[in-house]
Amino acid sequence: MMFVAVLCACAICIIMLVVRASKGPSAFDRILAVNSIGTLIILGISLHGFALGRPEFVDISILYAILNFLGTLAILRFYPVPDASEENKQ
Amino acid sequence: MSLILDIASIICFIIGAIAMFTGSLGLLRLPDVYSRIHAAGIIDTAAVGFIILGMMLQAGLTLTSAKLALIVLFLFFTSPISGHAIAMMAHKFGVEPNARQVKASKIGGKNG
Numbered sequence: 001m002m003f004v005a006v007l008c009a010c011a012i013c014i015i016m017l018v019v020r021a022s023k024g025p026s027a028f029d030r031i032l033a034v035n036s037i038g039t040l041i042i043l044g045i046s047l048h049g050f051a052l053g054r055p056e057f058v059d060i061s062i063l064y065a066i067l068n069f070l071g072t073l074a075i076l077r078f079y080p081v082p083d084a085s086e087e088n089k090q
Numbered sequence: 091m092s093l094i095l096d097i098a099s100i101i102c103f104i105i106g107a108i109a110m111f112t113g114s115l116g117l118l119r120l121p122d123v124y125s126r127i128h129a130a131g132i133i134d135t136a137a138v139g140f141i142i143l144g145m146m147l148q149a150g151l152t153l154t155s156a157k158l159a160l161i162v163l164f165l166f167f168t169s170p171i172s173g174h175a176i177a178m179m180a181h182k183f184g185v186e187p188n189a190r191q192v193k194a195s196k197i198g199g200k201n202g
Contacts, residue, residue: 016115069168
């Protein structure tokens, strides 16, 4: 029962973060919000497993943590870097 | 014994949920990328730490508990790295801090 309550809190927080990810002024706000959504989904997967009485879901949760971190770094790595000529103009 | 563990894990869940709400509200309301990274750090450390501590109390001394500890350890290492990478790239791309609060306090200091 308490797992379901914490799952509801996770859902409300994810809604707030989705609002930030949809209206974030820069791309970095969106990346940050999606990273935090991933963290809350890690919690949600584990809590869902505990609420169903099947704690094997924790394995999926570890995998999701690794994918979340690598995804964030990959997006930041392959984002187009601004030109040096533009900096020289300023 | 089971009742004590239940109460302890419920307390952990409540503290974790409060931290989670604080972090999400900060990410929604703070004025700036650089200050929003701070709110994301609250979610990644306090909320995840306390909620997973509550789940570990429920799981007992089993393999599941070790896996949950592994998740906390992994997030403790990777959350500062991703936050630092986001801050570095935002700084490189010229995202400026929203200095509205700082300017207001400076003006007040000059007048006073």
